[in-house]
């Protein structure tokens with residue numbers, strides 16, 4: 356076996372910049388996903404049929420096709436159809452944001468549905484209108500079901516984010532590939548990238564556990 | 578005060594209420610009894626439109642609430658409801674549970690709502706619990722808070738759906754006592770209950786439902802001592 360990590364040392368700052376690149380677009384994506392996902396979730400629980408159908412079809416499409424396909428369609432189809440050369444960064448945010456909106460909408464919908472029906476009935480019986488009922492009574496309880504699942508979604512996106520390397524976005528993965536090609540040592544570069552991914556996911560998992568514990572603590576008075 | 582005419586409710590193919598007709602006067606205390614699944618809760622829940630009647634009419638005062646043009650929210654403001662499972666808001670303190678709706682729905686100032694809430698808490702014997710969260714209360718205490726929460730809206734009618742069924746036996750009395758106080762104050766009450774003693778002691782009238790049909794109604798003395806129908810006799814022989 357012939358392993359040599361010495362050559363990679365000068366490239367480490369270049370590699371580390373990938374952490375920021377990855378986390379940055381994943382964070383913006385999940386924010387976008389959260390906003391769109393909340394809207395979709397609201398569509399799913401209304402009685403307005405058209406909105407419901409739209410939200411369900413949307414979810415079905417984005418969950419039913421590979422993320423890499425969605426990424427490529429945005430990257431290659433947008434310029435072809437509109438003539439606008441879409442930057443890699445924007446492509447990545449759009450693909451991951453639109454995709455996670457589908458998953459987040461399911462997380463939020465399930466979180467709301469998990470709130471005891473009696474809560475809504477009690478609110479309705481008191482004559483509380485729909486908006487304050489949702490905002491002040493249902494959502495504060497749903498958030499306990501939603502937050503831990505959202506952290507999981509963030510973790511999934513962080514791992515999946517490596518596929519943006521296929522459109523040339525300079526994320527952690529892409530940087531590892533470039534370094535590997537430069538020094539003719541792919542294993543060392545990929546290994547290092549793997550360690551960094553693992554550490555990121557590990558930290559996020561810990562944050563997730565912390566969030567869950569916090570929520571359970573506040574549960575003791577609910 | 579409440580006029581129910583030919584009220585029918587169908588779930589899918591299941592006719593849960595079948596042409597129920599009755600009236601409830603102002604200040605009257607009516608208990609609804611009947612076997613499980615006979616439609617007692619559904620009847621109660623139609624009165625504040627938690628269930629939408631399939632056909633028939635319900636009039637409260639001079640408002641036909643089954644009219645699609647009627648503002649349901651306005652109707653509900655005037656009708657308090659107490660549930661078997663309490664349904665307190667778990668993320669709010671006792672005081673917040675009671676003051677939320679008056680502030681949100683009736684736009685009453687916070688200080689005023691809180692003062693009123695404390696009066697109510699005093700009435701149900703829980704003045705010291707205003708800062709507690711629901712899960713720090715016993716079942717009986719929760720139900721008394723739930724009654725206070727409904728009363729805070731100053732309703733003209735109170736609906737109770739088996740308010741003591743989820744309680745340990747030793748807590749039933751404290752809730753029934755609060756309800757009896759309400760009777761004394763002249764509240765119009767519709768109570769679904771298995772507490773036959775409550776029906777006998779305080780109700781002005783008993784309505785017996787079976788299979789979605791109003792089989793018999795009358796004052797408790799007559800109903801419990803000489804039921805007119807075979808179905809009622811059979812039911813009473815099983816539970817008494």
Ligand SMILES: Nc1ncnc2c1ncn2[C@@H]1O[C@H](COP(=O)(O)OP(=O)(O)OP(=O)(O)O)[C@@H](O)[C@H]1O
Nearest residue numbers: 588589591593611612613614615616617618619620
């Ligand atoms: N939302 C619903 N959808 C479908 N069926 C329902 C619904 N609510 C009630 N039912 C059915 O209607 C019938 C009457 O129910 P209801 O809850 O009014 O009975 P009940 O007399 O209150 O019974 P219990 O004493 O068990 O509370 C039952 O057969 C029940 O399964």
Ligand SMILES: [Mg+2]
Nearest residue numbers: 617618619738
């Ligand atoms: Mg019932």
